[in-house]
Amino acid sequence: MKVLPDLKYTDTHEWVRWESDGSATVGITDFAQESLGDLVFVELPQVGRAVKAGEPCAVVESVKAASDVYAPIDGEVLAVNQAVADKPESINADAFSAWLFRLRPLDRGASPRLVDADQYASKVAQHK
Amino acid sequence: MLKRTALYDTHVAAGARMVDFGGWEMPLHYGSQIEEHHAVRRHAGAFDVSHMRVVDIAGSDARPFLRQLLTADIDRRGPDQAMYSCMLDECGGVLDDLIVYRRGNEASPFRAILNAATADRDLQWMGSLVSDRGLRADCRPRPELAIIALQGPDAPGVLSRAQPQLAARALPLASFHSMWTDAAFVARTGYTGEDGFEIVVPGAQAAGLWHSLLDAGAAACGLGARDTLRLEAGMALYGQDLDQSATPLESGLAWTVDLDSDRPFVGRVALERQRAAGSLRQLLGLKLLDKGVLRAHQQVQTAYGDGQITSGGFSPTLQISIGLARLPAEVRVGDTVTVQLRGGAASAQVVKPRFVRHGKPLV
Numbered sequence: 001m002k003v004l005p006d007l008k009y010t011d012t013h014e015w016v017r018w019e020s021d022g023s024a025t026v027g028i029t030d031f032a033q034e035s036l037g038d039l040v041f042v043e044l045p046q047v048g049r050a051v052k053a054g055e056p057c058a059v060v061e062s063v064k065a066a067s068d069v070y071a072p073i074d075g076e077v078l079a080v081n082q083a084v085a086d087k088p089e090s091i092n093a094d095a096f097s098a099w100l101f102r103l104r105p106l107d108r109g110a111s112p113r114l115v116d117a118d119q120y121a122s123k124v125a126q127h128k
Numbered sequence: 129m130l131k132r133t134a135l136y137d138t139h140v141a142a143g144a145r146m147v148d149f150g151g152w153e154m155p156l157h158y159g160s161q162i163e164e165h166h167a168v169r170r171h172a173g174a175f176d177v178s179h180m181r182v183v184d185i186a187g188s189d190a191r192p193f194l195r196q197l198l199t200a201d202i203d204r205r206g207p208d209q210a211m212y213s214c215m216l217d218e219c220g221g222v223l224d225d226l227i228v229y230r231r232g233n234e235a236s237p238f239r240a241i242l243n244a245a246t247a248d249r250d251l252q253w254m255g256s257l258v259s260d261r262g263l264r265a266d267c268r269p270r271p272e273l274a275i276i277a278l279q280g281p282d283a284p285g286v287l288s289r290a291q292p293q294l295a296a297r298a299l300p301l302a303s304f305h306s307m308w309t310d311a312a313f314v315a316r317t318g319y320t321g322e323d324g325f326e327i328v329v330p331g332a333q334a335a336g337l338w339h340s341l342l343d344a345g346a347a348a349c350g351l352g353a354r355d356t357l358r359l360e361a362g363m364a365l366y367g368q369d370l371d372q373s374a375t376p377l378e379s380g381l382a383w384t385v386d387l388d389s390d391r392p393f394v395g396r397v398a399l400e401r402q403r404a405a406g407s408l409r410q411l412l413g414l415k416l417l418d419k420g421v422l423r424a425h426q427q428v429q430t431a432y433g434d435g436q437i438t439s440g441g442f443s444p445t446l447q448i449s450i451g452l453a454r455l456p457a458e459v460r461v462g463d464t465v466t467v468q469l470r471g472g473a474a475s476a477q478v479v480k481p482r483f484v485r486h487g488k489p490l491v
Binding site: 037038040041043059061063064066089092 | 145156157160161162352356419420421423441442444449470471
């Protein structure tokens with residue numbers, strides 16, 4: 001199971017990459033894709049939607065189960081990755097390339113839900 | 129503590145994702161459930177289904193016992209034939225669905241294979257029926273036996289390469305027939321909608337058989353693929369599509385119920401009363417027309433009242449979501465219904481509950 005060192009993570013298994021323009025790219029972690037199994041359906045949020053941290057804003061469904069993807073921070077949806085909705089299995093192939101949506105943060109400083117890679121790695125190690 | 133089959137170490141060594149299934153620690157998949165599914169539709173796959181319980185039924189009343197226990201009539205099957213049937217409670221609710229194999233041998237004339245989660249309850253039920261009705265029949269569970277299902281269009285080829293001696297006797301078997309050797313029991317049955325065999329051997333021989341099948345080209349397949357394969361084939365899963373809350377007449381299994389002979393089988397009176405009353409719920413297929421995935425327990429709205437999805441998922445062969453649903457009597461194949469999916473309402477079409485057979489889409 002992979003955990004990339006330069007990303008931030010949530011307890012609910014999203015990864016967040018801060019982009020140079022200040023936006024935040026969000027996907028689900030390698031641990032999440034492995035737990036879910038083969039992904040078959042992805043529902044993405046509307047571009048322009050305002051989201052609150054902790055609010056469900058996308059759905060990923062695998063052969064096994066459906067799972068909500070939660071907004072990691074307060075913000076507005078800037079873009080969604082339609083290519084992943086067309087090809088959900090790309091998340092299984094590489095969860096860290098297959099981003100789901102990009103947020104414009106409401107307040108870059110306030111991201112209490114995010115932890116760094118080490119903390120996330122030790123949290124998921126307990127699940128194993 | 130979860131129970132383990134004789135192949136547990138083999139699965140773990142192969143990197144299988146192990147899950148709790150009916151109290152057993154079983155492989156869900158070995159990497160990709162979808163690839164395993166396609167392997168069975170296109171080539172061949174092997175499944176460890178040793179969690180299911182083999183029960184040998186003997187005694188001078190074995191035959192009358194089965195005729196009172198089951199909805200289908202074992203007297204209508206010849207030696208070496210297999211029979212799919214339901215076992216009911218007094219109200220007609222389904223206690224289990226099972227296959228009984230009739231052997232042309234008086235010492236041990238019948239073998240049944242029970243679902244894992246219901247096996248203990250079934251055995252208790254069978255024992256009570258034997259004593260209540262004063263029958264001389266003995267139901268002997270055989271937990272020391274392992275069961276491997278080899279399924280797919282190439283199953284005969286794989287078996288020939290892996291076990292030439294066994295294959296020489298197993299390949300001539302017609303569908304729903306079985307045979308015994310000193311080393312194994314083989315039935316031409318399965319739960320995927322493909323050709324194939326279910327092979328019962330002593331646990332100590334399971335790993336050798338398993339590896340020989342994989343070496344001969346079968347893909348190791350987990351219970352995840354088994355579930356999507358059986359759903360595409362329109363086969364009911366006990367605990368989801370079948371349980372004590374519905375009778376076989378409401379579960380697409382009227383064909384397993386024989387009311388022609390005068391056998392007093394358990395549940396018969398309830399079924400006759402239900403059939404006379406009419407307006408029975410029915411188990412039909414659904415094909416999702418919108419995006420999303422059908423899941424068990426979702427509500428279905430029809431022009432004739434509500435129903436509920438009993439099994440749902442994504443069909444790897446059809447590349448759409450399909451399901452089984454218990455629907456009001458008046459609903460017909462071809463109707464469009466509304467399903468409450470996770471993301472909101474979506475349209476689905478009612479279809480015959482048989483989506484794929486022998487690799488070919490039917491809907």
